[in-house]
Amino acid sequence: MSLKGTAQTLFEGITRGDRMSLARAITLVESSRADHRQQANALVSACSRVPRAKTLRIGLTGTPGVGKSTFIESLGMLLLHKGHRVSVLAVDPSSARSGGSILGDKTRMQDLSVADGAYVRPSPSRGSLGGVARNTMDSIILAETAGFDVCLVETVGVGQSETMVADVVDMFILLLQPGSGDELQGVKRGIMELADLVVINKADGALETSAKLTRSEINSALHLMVPRRPAWTPKCLRASAVTGYNLERVWDTVLRYFDGLGDEWDALRAEQREKWMWREVHDLLMARIHRDECTRLFAESLRADVLAGGVSPGVAAEHIVERFLSLKS
Numbered sequence: 001m002s003l004k005g006t007a008q009t010l011f012e013g014i015t016r017g018d019r020m021s022l023a024r025a026i027t028l029v030e031s032s033r034a035d036h037r038q039q040a041n042a043l044v045s046a047c048s049r050v051p052r053a054k055t056l057r058i059g060l061t062g063t064p065g066v067g068k069s070t071f072i073e074s075l076g077m078l079l080l081h082k083g084h085r086v087s088v089l090a091v092d093p094s095s096a097r098s099g100g101s102i103l104g105d106k107t108r109m110q111d112l113s114v115a116d117g118a119y120v121r122p123s124p125s126r127g128s129l130g131g132v133a134r135n136t137m138d139s140i141i142l143a144e145t146a147g148f149d150v151c152l153v154e155t156v157g158v159g160q161s162e163t164m165v166a167d168v169v170d171m172f173i174l175l176l177q178p179g180s181g182d183e184l185q186g187v188k189r190g191i192m193e194l195a196d197l198v199v200i201n202k203a204d205g206a207l208e209t210s211a212k213l214t215r216s217e218i219n220s221a222l223h224l225m226v227p228r229r230p231a232w233t234p235k236c237l238r239a240s241a242v243t244g245y246n247l248e249r250v251w252d253t254v255l256r257y258f259d260g261l262g263d264e265w266d267a268l269r270a271e272q273r274e275k276w277m278w279r280e281v282h283d284l285l286m287a288r289i290h291r292d293e294c295t296r297l298f299a300e301s302l303r304a305d306v307l308a309g310g311v312s313p314g315v316a317a318e319h320i321v322e323r324f325l326s327l328k329s
């Protein structure tokens with residue numbers, strides 16, 4: 001597909017490393033308008049074909065207040081000093097539901113957001129969670145094409161967006177604070193199972209002793225979990241986003257993880273693309289089913305029975321899908 005108009009202009013800007021073009025392109029990717037989607041798809045396809053050096057896609061999660069933005073700011077600045085170009089994207093499930101945002105806007109990372117060599121995207125303010133995740137994959141591709149070799153994807157640790165983010169990144173970091181060891185049940189335990197690295201942030205001042213204790217609790221918990229990758233046992237480190245303590249070690253650990261991926265790296269990216277494709281299929285099908293007037297009316301006619309328990313949700317779903325498919329054949 002050859003690029004035209006806006007998509008062509010944005011493509012040229014992005015490949016020049018222009019942040020303004022990148023920002024406009026991500027806005028295009030986030031739009032649900034059919035003509036925007038078409039342009040965005042063409043743009044992202046063109047960007048995926050641009051050869052690039054290996055990039056690092058890292059997810060970072062943690063409950064509000066744990067220090068995610070402070071941590072990303074400090075780690076991001078360290079990476080800039082090391083010569084990396086860093087992009088920061090956010091997936092915020094709260095914004096999908098309410099239009100508000102837990103992650104807030106980019107003013108949180110004051111130095112990083114204005115630094116040369118960094119691009120901080122404010123959290124998306126609307127859209128479905130599925131849409132947001134798809135946008136994230138597209139946005140990663142766009143940022144990498146603009147020359148950002150490290151992409152940090154931030155999300156709130158509330159259990160909804162993590163699996164989605166884990167599907168589009170190479171490595172997943174969970175941020176905890178001192179004293180959170182005994183909370184690791186239920187949802188948080190599920191999130192910990194996705195983590196390749198757990199960082200106990202705020203390991204400074206009066207919290208130092210408590211951070212040590214939490215680290216040993218987490219280490220015991222990690223030992224009981226089945227590692228996601230055969231070649232990597234998840235690690236737990238203490239760090240402080242405020243004093244900078246252990247941030248170098250965190251980064252060394254990240255690099256060791258990527259070194260250890262070896263040949264698995266290509267397979268991992270291929271796997272991400274495949275999952276992304278199926279997510280797209282799911283989203284597109286759902287959108288078409290919802291748009292189809294006959295199917296919608298048919299679903300409406302089943303609703304009362306489903307609500308009253310006369311027809312099981314599973315049977316109703318099967319009828320709805322069958323109806324949609326028969327209308328299309």
Ligand code: GDP
Pocket residue numbers: 062063064065066067068069070071201202203204239240241242243
């Ligand atoms: P977020 O909601 O996860 O993004 O958390 P923030 O980065 O906004 O941090 C929440 C609070 O924790 C702020 O008051 C930060 O100053 C504080 N904080 C973040 N990192 C550290 C740290 O390493 N040590 C200490 N003592 N406080 C921190």
